[in-house]
Amino acid sequence: MSRRRSGFTFSVLAFGYAFLYIPLVSVIIYSFNDSRLATVWGGFSTRWYGELMRNEQVLTAAFLSLQIAVVTATLSTIFGTMAGMALARFRRFRGRTLFSGMVTAPLVMPEVITGLSLLLLFVSLQQLIGWPAQRGFSTITMAHTTFALAYVTVIVQSRLAAMDESLEEAAMDLGGRPLRVVFDITLPLIAPAMVAGWLLAFTLSLDDLVIASFVSGPGGSTLPMVIFSKVKLGVTPDINALATLFIAIVSLGVVIAWWAALRSRR
């Protein structure tokens, strides 16, 4: 069945993808620019990559961000899977509407509000019970987990809703107790969704600027905070190099994931 390929649709698609990718391409090109003036071409060079690798501040911040992201992703996946199962499989429970709302709202809540609210919470807690004494790794992680778990919940809930419920019923019919059935049947089948959720939470945490700005302390800055302080003043060449590295890693990751999905389907 041939679809009449509308010329209009095609040109909009082409424009849209160009719009999405031209900035990325330009950053990649300029990361190899020898000139310090980031926008004038001075010859091909990889010096900015070298400078980036020697930049203590960036490296420390990157390491901190990665740690936070791993813990956040793991916690959000655990809590988000629980929440997704609760919403998809348990029909009625007290406070379900509220729960559902609390899980949807973080998806769209402006980050300044989330950040402000969590900082005020930590300050109040500190006044009340003396913890958290220092804001830093733990507060950022808790903040990130709170909003990331909403995304994992959505992914897991959709996957569960699409899954044939009679699989779990069949397992119970054959003698599996409910908890056993979760581990034997449900979790293995939603594993891809859980992995996708973990990766999404990881990315969101790694990328977050606003919330981290609110809830971090004198202890350390995250990578986005360092990047932001540098770019506030304008374009800087070593950030071009960092951006290119990011693009390369993500692209590689996406290609690997796509290839793996293709292979498992065969």
Next chain:
Amino acid sequence: MTATEKTNNEAGGAPIIQVKDVSKHFGDFVAVDSVNLDIHRREIFSILGASGCGKTTLLRMIAGFESPTKGRIFIDGVDLTDVPPYRRPVNMMFQSYAIFPHMTVEQNVAYGLQKERAPRNQIASRVSEMLELVQLQQFRKRKPDQLSGGQRQRVALARALIKRPKVLLLDEPLAALDKKLREHTQFELMGLQDRLGITFVVVTHDQEEAMILSSRIAVMNEGRMDQVGTPKEVYEYPNSRFVADFIGTINMFDGSVESVQDGVMAVRCDAAGATLRAVSSSALAPGSHVCLAIRPEKIFISQEEPQSKWNTSLRGVVADLGYFGNLSLYRIRLENGKIVQVSAQNRRRSAERFLEWDDQVFISWTTQSVVVLPG
């Protein structure tokens, strides 16, 4: 209770499943309305009805996935109404088969025994035995997405039967199969049941399927059980318009009783333009409304005046006909417009049709062939 039911009961002893006054309400909606059933050992019992009549809900209550709003369910004499599905001695074959996609055929079949914590070597030997029974040994290491629909059904069967349940529940077992495979599977299921001696409870909307498979059928209508009987009883002696119409095709004549004498009821039917007779011992007063019904194959069709052995004869015209190879179906228009369906076997081998459109015909039947239904 008819003679046949009595025999079954005596042969099997106490019923293996007793559904006592079970109802299921979903909010305001009544899915199952005060159903009473006795299912006997070793029989293939079908619950037949249209979509939404409550038959699947009833089956799920027997399996344990729904709790009755009212009533109790006894399995082998024990009240299991409040027992969860993983502790009931019944197993279910789901309409979608529900084969675990992330496990091989072997692992699927072994699952139930693993939950029973049976010893490893015992599991292995019983799995092989079961796969042998359903002829899937060479597919044991395959994953479900590599199997055909029919093969997946056999995995579902093997997986349920390996636990040696007292009762196997089947939800629309033949619905997803094409015609040839359906016929083959019907006989396979019956053979399996006979060999293993397990009670089967089948839920279906296909009355042909129910008629072929079952030793007894329960016809369900909007949550209520209309009639329970053998296929023959339900077909030849329906007790309501719904059952008569649901099973096969039937011609219905509404009318009022003229008299009941010597076991024969005379009914004046305006649609037929005549007084029709039926064998009946009921004590209905003259003037009561009844419905007389007769199956298409019980009607004799001829172009000549029929012999006297046929008690009832009506004139009509062939309005439509259909040739099906082994039989022909006729729609005959009576003098005042009513259409009667007649089926006749094509006994004679001939290139010419026996009857043509617009032929004048006589349709006739005996008084014994007529069923009396409530008006």
Next chain:
Amino acid sequence: MTSGDGRGTLWQRVTIAIPYLWLLVFFLAPFAIILKISFADPIIAQPPFTPLLDESGSPHITADNYTFLLTDKLYIVTYLKSVFMAAVATVLCLMLGFPMAYGIARAESAVRNILLLLIILPFWISFLLRVYAWMGLLNNYGLINNLLLWLGVIQQPVQLIYTDFAVYIGLVYSYLPFMVLPLYATLERMDPDLVDASQDLGASPAQAFRDITWPMARPGVIAGCLLVFIPAMGEYVIPYLLGGPESLMIGRVLFDEFFVNRDWPLASSVAILLLMLLVAPIAFLQRQRREEVEGG
């Protein structure tokens, strides 16, 4: 797993309880705290606001912050401008995103997967770095100006960055995937024969779109618009890096009140008012999602 039976086993209750408690403490409770602080006065102290109960034990509540916000022209303009800019960005995303989603949904399956991949890929790359990339393109010595100068279209560099225009570009750029994906999901489920059938019955392509495609795509359109509009209202980074002094967005104002002016009570009231503006759209989104996941 039995429907509506309400039989809660222990593990079921635990599964609900853990995320529930977490969200109550870390998501819901803080809003109460913001509300409380919005009724306080700023002071030079740690923390920099007056406590709810002062030394004599009587409550110290002031609505000064709210009266200020509701009467100060600059703030009113900022709120309105934020709504306006978020709305314009949403419409632009829709205009670009709808044909894209449509095109992807109509493509053959092999091509479709690649196209989806390419839409999702930028989403995984740091949002901050992508906005930064536009800084390079838009500034006076950036790629776009250089290109236009070289083509002779302009004689002098055009001020592109630090304008409302740049903010719109940044918003559309960042939020485009949030519009395309829900739209794609809805359009993909639509039977392609429906459009053909309507044209067979005499509808022109434009009429077929208006009569068939658009009504059926509505759930996706609504979801996409809400997913763009709500967060865009509170955007901070994009107006900061790409916007000019007249690109007033409330997210940026809130941030500045908090960190620059150290006026926590005022920042809190800014947040509360913003939340009030967003409650209706958020509730709407929540209802849409519930219908989508549980109704269908």
